[in-house]
Amino acid sequence: MYIQKIKMKFLVFIIFCLSIIACGSHSDSSFDDDINSSRAQTVMITSDTIYITASGENMSEMKFDKKVIRVPANKAITIALINKSSDATMPHNLVIIKKGSANQVGQGGCKYKENAYVNPTDTNVIAHSPLVQIGETEYFSFITPSIGTYEFICSYPGHWSLMKGEFITEKS
Ligand SMILES: [Cu+2]
Numbered sequence: 001m002y003i004q005k006i007k008m009k010f011l012v013f014i015i016f017c018l019s020i021i022a023c024g025s026h027s028d029s030s031f032d033d034d035i036n037s038s039r040a041q042t043v044m045i046t047s048d049t050i051y052i053t054a055s056g057e058n059m060s061e062m063k064f065d066k067k068v069i070r071v072p073a074n075k076a077i078t079i080a081l082i083n084k085s086s087d088a089t090m091p092h093n094l095v096i097i098k099k100g101s102a103n104q105v106g107q108g109g110c111k112y113k114e115n116a117y118v119n120p121t122d123t124n125v126i127a128h129s130p131l132v133q134i135g136e137t138e139y140f141s142f143i144t145p146s147i148g149t150y151e152f153i154c155s156y157p158g159h160w161s162l163m164k165g166e167f168i169t170e171k172s
Helices: 002-022 102-109
Strands: 050-055 068-072 076-083 095-097 125-128 137-143 148-153 164-170
Touching: 050 068, 068 076, 095 102, 102 148, 125 137
Parallel strands: 050 076, 068 164
Antiparallel strands: 076 137, 095 125, 095 148, 148 164
């Protein structure tokens, strides 16, 4: 049991290192909030607001509480992302993307800390939350895409391989 724990810790450490290496210049460990224009977007908090919780204290525990998010197509919605993690390596975001683009969006986003780890020119990205610091909640609003199956991920470096699910838009 103890040996297994050590193995798991080592594995988590390796995954963490790989994510740092994959990210090149990602060495800044400060998680200061960037005050930027993406924070100034209009957010409508209504009874229809969808609440998603991210949790976990390490690279093997981290997860969203939903594997599938179902929403009406072509409609303005608000998502609240609650970050219940407390470890400093566990800021999270929620990025809605075209199906099959998780690796591209995740790898491409790690240079864009100032834009919540999302490449602003990536056409696979449909919408994304701000980066949510540990213990905090952020809201974001957007118009859902046409009927179809999309995906959502956390694009914080190294997180997208585990933190992901399906985002399905349906006829309302
Ligand atoms: Cu995350």
